Amino acid sequence: MNLWDWDYVWQILPDLLRASVNTLGITLVGFMIAVVLGLFLAVARRSQKAWLSWPVTLVIEFIRSTPLLIQVYFLYYVLPAYGVNLTAMQAGILGIGLHYACYIAEVYRGGLDSVARSQWEAVTALNFAPWTAYRTIILPQAIRPILPPLGNYLVAMLKDTPVLSAITVVEIMQQAKNVGSESFRYLEPITLVGLFFLALSVALAYLVRRLEVRLELR
């Protein structure tokens, strides 16, 4: 048996590439959910209103303290019993988006805390509505320090997408297992998947770094 079979590589590559589109799509859509929802969670958690901040804090801590795998299982296998039927892809994207929203909420919280209290006093004195203040004054100042951790979570999220193979989402890892099980040859597909994640992680880290530099220069 060859150590590395190039013919086999060329044979399985199209299947893996097709599945990699799913991986990328899950990461992008999931990250968008996480970035937007995370902001709402962070602002809600900072609210003076206990009826809002308390439950939100509880949810964030609960989700951060339990494995992603269990959460996606819950969405895909438990919710249908209560009449909520999600496709594997929907459950997967929602699950990973929610999971990372809770981590990213904490990143936002750090960024928002880094904006001086006196800025809040200024917007109060100028009679800004809270959401307008967040949008035009507070967030633009909070975004710079949170870019590096945000980038880290994007990469971490990408690397967590194989978890979704457990609920039958055909992302690149699931596809590699499929093609491997057909030929009983796992070396090439699993190696290719590893290389795919390596290349993408490095590329993303580079892009985030570029963005940071551009924001710093302004």
Added chain:
Amino acid sequence: MITPVTSLTAAPCSTSPITQAYAAPRPESAQSIVNFKDVTKRYGNFTVLDQLNLSVAPGEKVAIIGPSGSGKSTLLRVLMTLEGIDEGQIEVDNQFLTHMPNRQGVLVPADASHVRKVRAKIGMVFQSFNLFPHMTALQNVIEAPVQVLGMKPAEARERAAGLLELVGLGNKFEHYPSQLSGGQQQRVAIARALAMRPKIMLFDEVTSALDPELCGEVLNVIRKLGAEHNLTMLMVTHQMGFAREFADRVCFFYKGQIHEQGTPQQIFENPQKERTCAFLSAVQEAN
């Protein structure tokens, strides 16, 4: 720092009831634009405002002096609603600020929209300027009128330019706060507050963070405002010379109350109470 309520009546150095004598011709609350009624504010056990009463007439310039911790900055901060009060009421332009009458006519704590409506009449300038660091001087002045008052950007820009001219910064429109001196930043902050067309301006130790040679340019702007606009002004200041020359009335704060008040002449030349005398001579020595 704990202030027992019983010790609040410090012994006066003279028995002349100058506070009462001055209080008599104060306008009734209907004619006053700012009215504090028995306002108490506590931080834990520390009573920072103690059943404070203060009535300010429209257009009046009131200087607030006193030792640190006497509650003078807190007075401005609760008026700006940066902090809540524990007891009493504040009226601004004949409307309750922190309270509002409910359907039965009973006063209840005001909701956010009521507070915003009344607060719109007040502008504030801070000791540390608090400009928006990610915006140019012009944007700092434009932002609130556009976002809060819904003014058209072109109109807001034109007015902002006029206000920056007024404070002597006609050539600094595109500078970021970090590129401006402290005195220039503070003047942008004044223009920014004026852009919201307040009736009442609060100045909280606006020259304390400035090098002495930069104080003058900020005080000159305030002088100009006082002369050209019918603004009501409340200023907490350590600049006794400026208070004396500019204010219609000087209030000496001590332990969360107005210990003595009167015209600048009365307070600076003929203070009636021991605490006032002690404070003024301490300040004089420091200078």
